[in-house]
Amino acid sequence: MNKYMKIADELARDNLKTSAGGPFGAVIVKDGEIVGKGSNHVLKNNDPTAHAEIMAIRDACKNLNTFDLTGCVIYTSCYPCPMCLSAIIWANIKEVYYGNTKEDAKNIGFRDDFIYEYFDKLISGCDNETLRLMPVGREETIVAFNEFMVKEDKKMY
Numbered sequence: 001m002n003k004y005m006k007i008a009d010e011l012a013r014d015n016l017k018t019s020a021g022g023p024f025g026a027v028i029v030k031d032g033e034i035v036g037k038g039s040n041h042v043l044k045n046n047d048p049t050a051h052a053e054i055m056a057i058r059d060a061c062k063n064l065n066t067f068d069l070t071g072c073v074i075y076t077s078c079y080p081c082p083m084c085l086s087a088i089i090w091a092n093i094k095e096v097y098y099g100n101t102k103e104d105a106k107n108i109g110f111r112d113d114f115i116y117e118y119f120d121k122l123i124s125g126c127d128n129e130t131l132r133l134m135p136v137g138r139e140e141t142i143v144a145f146n147e148f149m150v151k152e153d154k155k156m157y
């Protein structure tokens, strides 16, 4: 097995010995070195966003003292859920290596597949049963955007 995937897998297996969360692990690698690690901590942290990939991104950003993981790759023991895929994109990571598939996650009771199906429906039309998305108050919320546009010392990411 790939040495980085082996560590991601070990993190997933180690999680089985705890009640921190599901059997998911991830490592972030830059120039051949591991710069961040994470395992699922949803239960331990009471945090539905504490997926292995998110934990690894937070660890790498802390270790490298940056919000920009350009040049890093991620090894995750399972195909990332939509939240993690988005976080990976926000972090400017361009390569993802995954072990188990999203179907494998579904087969052990995780809802990744369900969320992907939701996005398919969202793109092709509407799904009001899963989540209702309603516009409200844009005339107020747009003010901060307009002020951001003309803010001179803004930092883009």
Ligand SMILES: [Zn+2]
Pocket: 051, 052, 053, 080, 081, 082, 083, 084, 085
């Ligand atoms: Zn995730």
